């Protein structure tokens with residue numbers, strides 16, 4: 001296949017970016033999308049040009065490092081897939097592709113298609129932990145957790161922090177990501193001691209980082225490679241409301257909560 005790529009090139013956060021056009025004349029349908037970019041980059045290096053920067057690590061859909069927009073769609077045209085798991089057999093000879101980084105104020109461009117997602121790390125650091133000593137595996141299994149609750153917590157834990165939800169949301173909201181990180185701990189008994197403080201802290205940090213508000217558009221759910229459901233945001237809002245009321249009651253009684 002012969003493909004034409006229009007790739008966003010930008011040297012850094014404060015530099016102006018622009019699309020640069022590349023022809024890739026010999027794409028195999030067996031290549032992954034990132035392998036196709038590897039081939040293009042190898043040629044750019046041999047010509048003495050700067051290769052295209054993009055994030056990646058596992059290339060197995062696990063780590064959440066990869067991700068950019070392909071023709072306006074986060075991770076490309078397939079549902080439930082990261083860009084590292086997208087293969088070129090989904091394209092045809094003559095296709096024209098536009099590659100852009102995630103665009104959000106809270107995700108400044110590092111270089112080309114790579115963005116700084118450390119805002120996600122700070123949201124997790126604000127509440128994504130438990131303080132109880134959970135002991136070894138047999139001790140943990142001594143705490144009965146209903147199957148339906150455990151499965152929902154594990155569904156939330158599937159979030160890989162890729163940022164596609166933010167990039168696709170017209171408000172650049174991080175609600176689906178934060179809801180997933182918050183829900184997976186708030187549902188389990190091990191996460192109960194910090195439940196309210198976690199809800200307050202993670203939602204507050206999300207706002208500090210400059211992410212927008214959720215207005216129920218649903219683009220996040222549509223592009224999420226791990227199919228995190230939209231109703232996790234409703235769960236986060238309920239937990240946040242509960243935490244706010246508890247906090248207010250404690251303060252009204254003269255406590256420090």
Ligand code: SF4
Pocket residue numbers: 158159160161162163164165166176177180220223224225226227228
């Ligand atoms: S919720 Fe989905 S799209 Fe958002 S960061 Fe997690 S895995 Fe990626």
Ligand code: FES
Pocket residue numbers: 055056057058059060061062063064065066067082083084085
């Ligand atoms: S490189 Fe790890 S999920 Fe794509």
